[in-house]
Amino acid sequence: MTRDAEAYITGPHEGHLKRALGLPSLVLFGLVYMVPLTVFTTYGIVTETSGGRLPLSYVVTTIAMVFTALSYARMAGAIPVAGSAYTYTQRTFGAPVGFLAGWSLLLDYLFLPMLNYLVIGLYLNAAVPALPEWVIVVIAIAIVTVLNVVGIVSVARANFLIIAVQAIFIVVFIVLAVVKTTGYGSVDLMAPFTGDGTAGGMSPLLAGAAILCLSFLGFDAVSTLSEEAKDARRSVPQAIMIATIASGVIFIVLSYVSQLVFPSNKFGDVDSGSLDVMVAAGGPFLDTFFTAAYVAGALGSALTSQASVARILFAMGRDGILPRKIFGHVSARFSTPVYAILVVSLISLLAIVIDLTTLASLVSFGALVAFSVVNLSVIKHYFVDRRERNVILNVVLPAIGFLLTAWLWTSLSKETLVVGLIWLAVGFIWLLAVTRGFRRPTPVLDLDETPSVTESDRAAGV
Numbered sequence: 001m002t003r004d005a006e007a008y009i010t011g012p013h014e015g016h017l018k019r020a021l022g023l024p025s026l027v028l029f030g031l032v033y034m035v036p037l038t039v040f041t042t043y044g045i046v047t048e049t050s051g052g053r054l055p056l057s058y059v060v061t062t063i064a065m066v067f068t069a070l071s072y073a074r075m076a077g078a079i080p081v082a083g084s085a086y087t088y089t090q091r092t093f094g095a096p097v098g099f100l101a102g103w104s105l106l107l108d109y110l111f112l113p114m115l116n117y118l119v120i121g122l123y124l125n126a127a128v129p130a131l132p133e134w135v136i137v138v139i140a141i142a143i144v145t146v147l148n149v150v151g152i153v154s155v156a157r158a159n160f161l162i163i164a165v166q167a168i169f170i171v172v173f174i175v176l177a178v179v180k181t182t183g184y185g186s187v188d189l190m191a192p193f194t195g196d197g198t199a200g201g202m203s204p205l206l207a208g209a210a211i212l213c214l215s216f217l218g219f220d221a222v223s224t225l226s227e228e229a230k231d232a233r234r235s236v237p238q239a240i241m242i243a244t245i246a247s248g249v250i251f252i253v254l255s256y257v258s259q260l261v262f263p264s265n266k267f268g269d270v271d272s273g274s275l276d277v278m279v280a281a282g283g284p285f286l287d288t289f290f291t292a293a294y295v296a297g298a299l300g301s302a303l304t305s306q307a308s309v310a311r312i313l314f315a316m317g318r319d320g321i322l323p324r325k326i327f328g329h330v331s332a333r334f335s336t337p338v339y340a341i342l343v344v345s346l347i348s349l350l351a352i353v354i355d356l357t358t359l360a361s362l363v364s365f366g367a368l369v370a371f372s373v374v375n376l377s378v379i380k381h382y383f384v385d386r387r388e389r390n391v392i393l394n395v396v397l398p399a400i401g402f403l404l405t406a407w408l409w410t411s412l413s414k415e416t417l418v419v420g421l422i423w424l425a426v427g428f429i430w431l432l433a434v435t436r437g438f439r440r441p442t443p444v445l446d447l448d449e450t451p452s453v454t455e456s457d458r459a460a461g462v
Contacts, residue, residue: 030243
């Protein structure tokens with residue numbers, strides 16, 4: 001995109017997003033967003049739900065996500081701009097469908113920072129009971145907001161340190177867990193896949209896999225940085241695939257080792273069930289080390305997830321589907337969408353009052369809807385619109401990704417589906433208001449290499 005185009009899009013007195021990220025930074029962004037230790041965020045919940053088959057649930061989710069990640073990678077290469085599922089669906093199925101896809105995506109993007117703040121408060125409060133959870137949440141939000149406002153380079157630097165801390169913990173945890181299990185005498189190595197008998201069959205397994213989709217939101221987040229990547233058409237697709245596969249392997253290994261060292265779903269507190277695993281594997285030392293590494297990871301995920309949702313809101317604000325003066329603004333000083341970042345921070349304060357199970361399920365609902373439409377976008381963009389007749393690449397693979405994500409989507413709880421559908425209904429009502437009952441075109445900005453006008457402008461004869 002040319003400098004003139006950027007100036008036109010953001011306004012004559014606005015800043016613009018800065019291309020500063022290479023492949024390593026993009027991969028780190030995705031890994032930090034997904035948090036290698038996110039296995040332990042819903043560890044107790046999914047272990048109970050799946051009947052002690054957490055690693056098998058992760059296998060199911062990873063397979064589904066690899067197909068979907070491939071679709072994201074292909075769309076990111078074809079349409080290298082901010083907006084993720086919102087932009088991809090908008091370009092392939094039209095502006096109204098694109099808005100509803102983006103609105104669904106907002107459900108998980110807005111709630112994921114909140115989820116991270118909630119678990120930071122939960123685990124630090126468990127370690128230091130004298131410090132109230134709400135105080136911890138407010139302090140974490142303030143730190144993340146400042147770093148995001150300062151700029152994407154500061155986020156990338158913080159990501160490196162956060163990944164290093166988690167990598168050291170993972171090595172220590174696995175070594176201690178292996179030593180501990182060898183002392184058990186007899187260990188059933190297949191137990192994490194066969195389960196503990198409390199919940200058999202496929203339905204509980206799939207219900208657990210559906211919740212685990214939130215663990216893989218990082219590859220989607222990478223695509224939101226397309227306008228800040230140095231070589232977006234090459235580096236963003238590569239980063240999406242690397243981050244997805246690497247995270248899937250880490251999740252499966254960590255959940256497998258965890259269930260070997262603590263072969264039970266009888267937790268002191270299901271929301272922080274991973275603390276029982278740490279005590280079993282390494283006693284108070286590992287418990288303390290885990291809390292430090294996990295909180296660092298959650299803080300990093302909050303950092304990257306807030307950066308991503310701010311750019312989704314920026315893309316919508318720039319298009320005019322959300323108030324442009326607020327969400328379409330880029331700071332000339334920091335080259336970041338400051339107002340969008342602040343809005344996300346205010347919404348994240350709800351972490352003080354919402355519970356973990358509800359939040360995790362809602363995040364997964366929005367993710368699965370967005371994943372489904374991006375898979376369909378590949379078919380529409382490449383096979384229908386561009387008439388590229390590679391049936392395997394352009395139809396079969398994205399169709400498998402769509403069917404797998406749709407399958408997981410139906411495995412969510414009824415309460416989650418109701419809330420998610422209400423969210424979609426609110427988005428549809430907003431769309432009706434913006435378009436005045438579809439009597440006006442849905443606002444869209446053409447982000448090609450040269451300045452352009454919105455559909456509304458075209459309708460007005462501009």
